[in-house]
Amino acid sequence: MIPIWYYAGKKLGSELKSRQVPLLALAAAFSFVIMMFNVPIPGGSTGHAVGAAIVGIVLGPWAGVIAISVALVLQALMFGDGGITAIAANCFNMAVVMPFVGYYVYKIISGSTDITSSRRVIAAAIAGYISLTIAAGITGFMFGIQPLLHRTAEGVPIYMPYSLNVTVPAMLLEHILGFAILEAIVTALIFAYIQKTDSSLLYGERSAQKMRMRKSSTA
């Protein structure tokens, strides 16, 4: 994770506008709080949304890497949530995979539609849904390979006791039927609000406008 953080910091330094700084601060804080909203699902397990897709869409994926990582590291250090030995894995899945998948799914579905288009709200919802589902699948995979990688000579697992055929379906199902729906709703609501009130805050919007202006002035 360290090279990714380093690169994300550099990228962010080159694209962050000072007008977006309060929004960036808010993004990390929002992700921290939304992860505290544990939602029960049938079967006695709980989980939560992450808020990483909306951060990737609004501020760009690299800003998402930094913002969500800060929230996750604080969770682990201060509140023992996630755990310090899992920081790198958690950050990879939730702070890298999610903002990038979220941002590109949103981009692909939005296509060249107008920034105020309602298709973009749907794009944001699908981005939230897919990003959390993929992150959950990868997390399940990481869980499942633990007993293969780390076990005693007698085959007793040292860390994660469940194998792939349990962890991947468990993580995927919980998220496909539950938490990813929540992530989709959260992503769509916040997106719709920003789109309606001040779409110039959205990542890439300013530069897109400038390019359009430049194009029309040279034409």
Next chain:
Amino acid sequence: MDKTVRNLAIGLVALIILAPLGLLAVGETFGEWGNEELEEKIGFVPSGLERLSSLWSAPMPDYALPGIGESMTAASAAYILSAVIGVVICAGLLYIIGKRIAKD
């Protein structure tokens, strides 16, 4: 500050106040079991987990304050306090970093 950002911040404050709703969910997230829970589930605590569990002690484990009681009110207050601490540190840190690296 932009009006939109201000209103989003107000929304975040509302979320902080509602945060104790997250306490209502019983049961642990998949893969986030504690050692006792694992022992119940599979009959033993994997040796590596037992060893690593003493690596770090968080000041507010599980978003609770050690020694303020188990009541729902106390737990809710500690949960809100945790959310406030989380928001202040996350937002503060990124605001400072953001201001330093922002180009214009």
